[in-house]
Amino acid sequence: MNYEIVIGLETHVELGTExxxxxxxxxxxxxxxPNDCVCPACCGMPGMLPVMNKRVVELAVTAGxxxxxxxxxxxxxxxxxxxxxxxxxxxxITQLAHPICKNGxxxxxxxxxxxxxxxxxxxxxxxAGKLVHRGRYSYVDFNRTSVPLIEIVTMPDFxxxxxxxxxxxxxKTMFRSGGISECEEGAMRCDVNISVRPMGxxxxxxxxxxxxxxxxxxxxxxxxYEVQRHIDAIEYETExxxxxxxxxxxxxxxxxxxRDKETADDYRYFPDPNLMPIIIDDEWLEKIKAEKPVALDxxxxxxxxxxxxxxxxxxxxxxxxxxxxxxxxIALGCAAKEAAAWxxxxxxxxxxxxxxxTDSESLSAEKLASIIKMVEKSEINRGxxxxxxxxVVEEGADPKDYVEKHGLNKKFDADALKAAVDKAISENxxxxxxxxxxxxxxxxxxxxxxxxxxxxxxxxxxxxxxxxEKLK
Ligand code: ADP
Ligand code: MG
Ligand code: ZN
Numbered sequence: 001m002n003y004e005i006v007i008g009l010e011t012h013v014e015l016g017t018e019x020x021x022x023x024x025x026x027x028x029x030x031x032x033x034p035n036d037c038v039c040p041a042c043c044g045m046p047g048m049l050p051v052m053n054k055r056v057v058e059l060a061v062t063a064g065x066x067x068x069x070x071x072x073x074x075x076x077x078x079x080x081x082x083x084x085x086x087x088x089x090x091x092x093i094t095q096l097a098h099p100i101c102k103n104g105x106x107x108x109x110x111x112x113x114x115x116x117x118x119x120x121x122x123x124x125x126x127x128a129g130k131l132v133h134r135g136r137y138s139y140v141d142f143n144r145t146s147v148p149l150i151e152i153v154t155m156p157d158f159x160x161x162x163x164x165x166x167x168x169x170x171x172k173t174m175f176r177s178g179g180i181s182e183c184e185e186g187a188m189r190c191d192v193n194i195s196v197r198p199m200g201x202x203x204x205x206x207x208x209x210x211x212x213x214x215x216x217x218x219x220x221x222x223x224x225y226e227v228q229r230h231i232d233a234i235e236y237e238t239e240x241x242x243x244x245x246x247x248x249x250x251x252x253x254x255x256x257x258x259r260d261k262e263t264a265d266d267y268r269y270f271p272d273p274n275l276m277p278i279i280i281d282d283e284w285l286e287k288i289k290a291e292k293p294v295a296l297d298x299x300x301x302x303x304x305x306x307x308x309x310x311x312x313x314x315x316x317x318x319x320x321x322x323x324x325x326x327x328x329x330i331a332l333g334c335a336a337k338e339a340a341a342w343x344x345x346x347x348x349x350x351x352x353x354x355x356x357x358t359d360s361e362s363l364s365a366e367k368l369a370s371i372i373k374m375v376e377k378s379e380i381n382r383g384x385x386x387x388x389x390x391x392v393v394e395e396g397a398d399p400k401d402y403v404e405k406h407g408l409n410k411k412f413d414a415d416a417l418k419a420a421v422d423k424a425i426s427e428n429x430x431x432x433x434x435x436x437x438x439x440x441x442x443x444x445x446x447x448x449x450x451x452x453x454x455x456x457x458x459x460x461x462x463x464x465x466x467x468x469e470k471l472k
């Protein structure tokens with residue numbers, strides 16, 4: 001029989017805030033040593049009270065807007081109770097009854113066309129700590145406790161591992177470009193709910209949940225393994241399928257049962273009396289909307305229409321700094337395609353060579369636009385433009401001053417060009433004779449000598465024109 005795969009995802013994303021969700025300790029990535037970002041509140045000392053981090057709400061709402069969700073004007077926190085050594089309060093503060101966002105939609109591009117994935121909800125919650133096992137001892141690191149998370153829960157709308165990966169890739173790109181999260185290794189973790197059903201059936205099969213995976217490769221392998229296990233169980237009655245939580249083991253490529261599926265009752269959820277409901281009024285929502293980056297899809301379309309290639313677009317939208325530089329350079333009057341080429345080829349190349357990252361802020365849109373415009377107006381040639389760019393990035397040079405100081409604009413010094421051409425002709429008499437004798441190729445040697453003399457300060461086309469004129 002043919003089976004249809006049914007998958008729903010719960011994705012946890014650590015938000016890139018400066019502080020934790022309910023205390024003022026440094027947020028995700030602030031910690032250097034174990035337990036150096038903890039305070040009485042986030043390591044669960046008795047009597048400590050949570051104080052809501054406003055920025056978490058704003059980032060969660062921004063994520064919801066990007067995923068086309070309804071934003072809840074009233075949302076509340078609940079306590080989810082369970083005992084585990086990495087959870088100092090023995091409860092996690094999360095949202096059950098009134099999550100911050102509901103009913104979203106993400107459209108994916110896959111090899112089979114476009115697919116709509118419905119988002120059930122997005123809620124805010126705190127992360128738990130980490131257990132570290134060494135020999136006979138186990139240690140607990142509370143740096144991660146109370147780091148803010150959003151959990152994005154989809155409807156069971158995925159029909160293949162490919163769609164799942166396309167979705168996660170899109171989330172990652174969106175969240176990076178929107179400043180929600182850098183989504184580094186481990187900062188985006190997924191629970192994958194999987195079931196299969198006979199093709200054409202309306203009913204869902206028994207689902208299993210593979211917990212806590214962060215590498216796309218593992219997610220894909222776990223899905224493929226789990227789907228086959230389900231099909232075998234149904235087709236050959238190899239085992240009885242039960243709803244349960246499983247763990248994927250990278251070493252063996254298999255999944256293993258962890259525990260029976262817990263239900264909401266097991267957690268004894270109840271409203272957290274220490275946190276007031278979050279009310280989002282029109283004014284606040286409008287402010288968040290105004291600050292939200294242009295929806296990713298709109299941005300992609302805008303770039304596509306400007307003639308930027310898809311490969312370039314992918315790089316630009318996954319890096320907020322590059323996207324901002326490009327947009328600002330365009331706003332200063334440069335052609336989008338040209339600006340993208342300068343940023344992705346020249347600027348990135350210089351950064352790579354000098355070991356700097358895109359966040360080094362070593363190139364402002366003003367300086368880049370100034371270089372692009374000088375080239376466009378033929379005040380300098382492109383090669384010279386690149387030299388200027390290097391000087392800007394590496395030494396913080398001012399483009400116009402640099403051009404002036406190094407005589408890169410001496411193109412307008414027609415005498416210099418004429419002198420260089422004359423010199424090249426007189427020093428390459430053999431090549432001149434050959435050229436005049438009909439050997440076109442000989443021109444290259446004379447041309448090369450001119451280029452060398454002028455050190456790239458003059459547009460090659462101008463040199464060639466002058467050279468041909470003289471040789472006539
Ligand atoms: P819980 O809170 O118990 O984990 P939910 O009903 O919130 O359960 O669903 C969790 C996830 O499981 C959602 O992403 C949902 O889409 C997915 N899901 C629900 N039923 C199925 C199913 N039969 N097959 C695959 N995924 C499912
Ligand atoms: Mg779940
Ligand atoms: Zn703290």
